[in-house]
Amino acid sequence: MALLFEQIHFGDLALQNKIVIAPMCQYSANQQGELSFWHSQQWASYALSGAGLCIVEATAVSPEGRISYADLGLWNDTQRDQIKALLTQIKTLSPMPFAVQLAHAGRKASSEKPWLGRQQIAATEPHGWQVESASALPFHAGDAAPHALSIAEIQSVIEDFAQAAVRAVAAGFALIELHGAHGYLLHQFLSPLSNQRQDQYGGCLENRMRLILDVFRAVQKNLPAGFPVGVRISAQDWKVGGWTVEESIEVSKQLAQLGAAYIHVSSGGLDEQQQIEIGPNYQVPFAAAIKPHVDIPVIAVGLITEAEQAEAVLQQGQADAIAIARALQYNPRWPWHAAAALKTKIAIAPQYLRCQPHDVKALFQPFAEN
Template identity: 70%
Template sequence: MPLLFKKIHFSKLELDNRIIIAPMCQYSANLEGEASYWHEQQWGSYALSGAGMCVIEATAVQAQGRISYADLGLWNDQQAQGIKSILDKIRQISPMPFAVQLAHAGRKASTEKPWLGRDQVPVDHAHGWQTVSASDLPFEAGQQPPHALSLDEIQCLIADFAQAAKRAVTAGFSLIEIHAAHGYLIHQFLSPLSNQRDDQYGGSLENRMRLCLEVFQAMLEAVPEGFPVGVRLSAQDWVEGGWSVEESISLSQQLEKMGAAYIHVSSGGLDVKQHITLKPNYQVPFAAAIKKHVNIPVIAVGLITEPEQAEQVLQAGEADAIGLARAMLYDPRWPWHAAAQLNAQIAIAPQYLRCQPHQYKTLFYPFNIASN
């Protein structure tokens, strides 16, 4: 059997295969941060895709932590109830585990939707607010500087991550991922390019990692024992003097010691001066570098679009699972086609069994909804 279609465990959570639907912001929540019909149909599509797990989009732990005014949130119980109602429906049609990426955008918050320009929305605008960060350094020149969080505000932030984690469990998610990548708030504390603090949260690597580790610990204490919590990192900033692969390895080792379920390896997003040459597998070497130093699963991403390409990453030992984002939006049945190309079998909804092409007589078998 191809490695891509072998089972994998994230802590106690077992997945049927190693295809992970990575978080993709949809900018389709209402102004209160609540899920909409768009999320219902989108998650339903993911649930029938055949992937091993879906991690839904970055979901804010505070209102000011949203990237845009149309982001999902889990800072109150009403948001959690709305998500729960969708996940309850999804469990009637698919056993796929759903996870949530909990996040705070920091200085990259208060923006317009991408298809409307993604510009920062001014503080005095109806859809704008004051952003926050490790230091009062804006993401781009000309933007409103963020407010540098005080020590008391940092403690409130940590508590809000923990409360959001509790709500995630109540809503019915099977796993939580902490968003410490792509230039958002936790990444802003990690990188010396955005963190110029002179207290216990700035300066040395130990200090810059402190917020990430304290958030992780608070979330572990907030969820049931054994509940899986993973972390997504940007392995490097792609800017000289920024967060590095070596620092990512150190952080990953600390997270493993504390009980992380996996490390999900991306890169960049912190600084507009980054220079990235996009090509297939361009981020896989970062996952491979971290995997050499940890024993927990590592998820690789980065223009992985073809089944054979994904399988080769696993066969080479560069990662333990593959995260797909845009490729899944373009082809919502990517796992089906991957199974066909790699001569594997895949569990699907029994209603779809009749669509099996004649040349693939044993491609599909029906999944058991009651098994989840």
């Protein structure tokens, strides 16, 4: 059997294969951060994809933590209950577990939807609000400066993550991922490019790591024993003077010691002057650099679009699992095609057993109906 289709465990959570649907923002919630019909059809599509795990989009832990006014949230019980109802329906389609990525956008918040320009919306405008960060340094030169969080406000953010985690469990998610990547708030505290504080949350690496570690501890403390919590990080800022791979190794080691279920390795997103060298597997070396230093699974991502390509990453020991994002949006049955390409069996919904080409039909088997 191909390594891509072997089981893997994230903490106590067993996955049927090593294909993870990475979080992808949909910008389709209403202005109260609640689900829309778009989420219903999108999550159902994910459930029927054949992947081992789906991590749904970055979900804000507070209204101020949204990237845009159309972001999903988990800061109140109405959102929790709506998600619970949808996940209950989704579980009738597939046994694939669903996870949620909890996030706070920090200074990248109060933005327009990407297809409408992505520009920051001023706090005085409809759909806009005052953004906040580690320091009063804007993301774009023309943006309003964010409010630098006080120590008391940092503690409130930590509590927001903890309470959102409690709601995530109650809603029926099987795993929580903390979003420490892509230039959002936890990443803003990690990077010296965005964090110029002079207190216990700024300066040396130990201080800059403090928030993400404090958030992890607070979340873990509020969850049932053994509930898996993974973390996504940006391995580097792609800019001189920014967050580095060496620092990512250190924070990954610290998170692993605290009991993280995995490290999900991306990069960039913090500085508009980043110089990213994009190409197939362009972020895989970062996962490979971190993997020898931790005893938990490491997830690789970054223009991994072909089955053979994903399998090679695993065969070469560069990562333990593969996250697929845009390639799965483009081809919602990517895992099916990967199984066919690698001549490996895959379990799918029995209703779809008659649709495969004859030369690969034997590879497809039904999963047990709920």
